[in-house]
Amino acid sequence: MSTTPLKVAVTGAAGQIGYSLLFRLASGALGDRPIELRLLEIEPALKTLEGVVMELDDCAFPNLAGIEIGHEAEKVFDGVNLALLVGARPRGPGMERGDLLEANGAIFTAQGKALNAVAADDVRIGVTGNPANTNALIAMTNAPDVPQSRFSALTRLDHNRAISQLAAKTGAPVTDITHMTIWGNHSATQYPDLFHAQVAGRNAAETVGDQDWLENTFIPTVAKRGAAIIDARGSSSAASAASATIDAARDWLHGSADDDWVSMAVVSDGSYGVPEGLISSFPVTTRDGDWEIVQGLEIDDFSRARIDASVAELAEERDAVAKLGLI
Numbered sequence: 087m088s089t090t091p092l093k094v095a096v097t098g099a100a101g102q103i104g105y106s107l108l109f110r111l112a113s114g115a116l117g118d119r120p121i122e123l124r125l126l127e128i129e130p131a132l133k134t135l136e137g138v139v140m141e142l143d144d145c146a147f148p149n150l151a152g153i154e155i156g157h158e159a160e161k162v163f164d165g166v167n168l169a170l171l172v173g174a175r176p177r178g179p180g181m182e183r184g185d186l187l188e189a190n191g192a193i194f195t196a197q198g199k200a201l202n203a204v205a206a207d208d209v210r211i212g213v214t215g216n217p218a219n220t221n222a223l224i225a226m227t228n229a230p231d232v233p234q235s236r237f238s239a240l241t242r243l244d245h246n247r248a249i250s251q252l253a254a255k256t257g258a259p260v261t262d263i264t265h266m267t268i269w270g271n272h273s274a275t276q277y278p279d280l281f282h283a284q285v286a287g288r289n290a291a292e293t294v295g296d297q298d299w300l301e302n303t304f305i306p307t308v309a310k311r312g313a314a315i316i317d318a319r320g321s322s323s324a325a326s327a328a329s330a331t332i333d334a335a336r337d338w339l340h341g342s343a344d345d346d347w348v349s350m351a352v353v354s355d356g357s358y359g360v361p362e363g364l365i366s367s368f369p370v371t372t373r374d375g376d377w378e379i380v381q382g383l384e385i386d387d388f389s390r391a392r393i394d395a396s397v398a399e400l401a402e403e404r405d406a407v408a409k410l411g412l413i
């Protein structure tokens with residue numbers, strides 16, 4: 087194991103997700119390698135962030151090798167190996183994540199440019215801030231020197247939600263649920279796929295044997311879970327979003343489990359009819375910091391229609407940010 091600290095940037099570090107994410111990162115959720123935190127916030131939030139840093143100090147985490155904070159992306163991102171782009175406005179009740187495009191898009195233009203200029207050559211960039219897929223597209227487009235494969239958007243929370251719902255339905259432990267896939271956008275159009283998922287090695291859709299539940303309960307529960315949490319909590323999911331951000335980063339850096347896959351929104355190479363260049367969620371395997379889209383899955387008409395609908399929304403979002411001059 088390298089003893090050189092992994093430099094991890096977190097944006098929006100004084101926000102709700104940050105408050106959960108930073109303590110998990112600092113306590114070793116990405117492995118034993120020491121980490122150095124680089125925390126970016128807007129200037130008015132720096133005082134709050136200083137308080138969070140005091141708390142991190144007070145935990146005396148053995149593997150926390152240093153913390154730097156600031157409001158200038160080019161300083162904070164200097165030499166980072168992993169950038170977790172969380173900072174963005176969350177939606178409130180009655181909003182869709184796409185309503186945040188204009189408010190949040192500009193953040194990712196500037197941060198893409200800054201990462202392009204100063205990040206380490208091996209940087210990996212995970213976007214959590216919404217609308218995550220299109221924000222990742224904006225950052226990627228504004229960072230032409232960083233390989234496109236280094237960008238991903240978070241659909242791991244949806245993936246974890248789908249696992250949890252299926253486990254509850256079948257009575258199986260979550261560890262028995264494998265091969266889950268979220269296709270498309272991190273939005274209400276996403277398609278959580280039970281036709282390729284497995285419960286203790288058996289096909290999940292067959293195990294459930296209830297198309298009505300699959301179509302009218304499972305898919306909408308997973309796809310609209312974010313809104314249900316906003317409705318119940320008054321603010322959007324935070325600890326679960328931080329946990330999923332860590333799951334995604336850990337698997338990206340260290341590899342997904344053998345004989346399983348994970349969901350990640352990554353740049354499409356045209357696989358499964360998703361237009362090249364869109365950042366869409368796929369089943370992927372990861373190893374040593376690289377990902378590969380799982381190939382050869384059969385897509386029936388039911389799945390095809392749902393993947394196409396979510397991908398059409400991604401194309402609309404891309405066109406909207408192109409009109410705004412963000413890509």
Ligand SMILES: NC(=O)C1=CN([C@@H]2O[C@H](COP(=O)(O)OP(=O)(O)OC[C@H]3O[C@@H](n4cnc5c(N)ncnc54)[C@H](O)[C@@H]3O)[C@@H](O)[C@H]2O)C=CC1
Nearest residue numbers: 098100101102103127173174175176214215216240243327
């Ligand atoms: N992809 C996913 O699964 C999920 C995504 N989210 C999204 O994550 C984002 C953050 O959520 P919360 O932490 O709850 O929001 P929050 O409002 O509590 O925190 C956001 C933080 O970002 C900061 N910020 C704003 N502009 C910034 C900039 N240019 N640079 C650096 N920091 C900046 C704000 O000052 C604030 O402290 C939201 O867009 C939310 O919708 C939330 C849950 C799940």
Ligand SMILES: O=C([O-])CC(=O)C(=O)O
Nearest residue numbers: 177216311312313322323
């Ligand atoms: O729903 C939201 O706005 C926050 C989010 O992305 C989620 O919880 O999946």
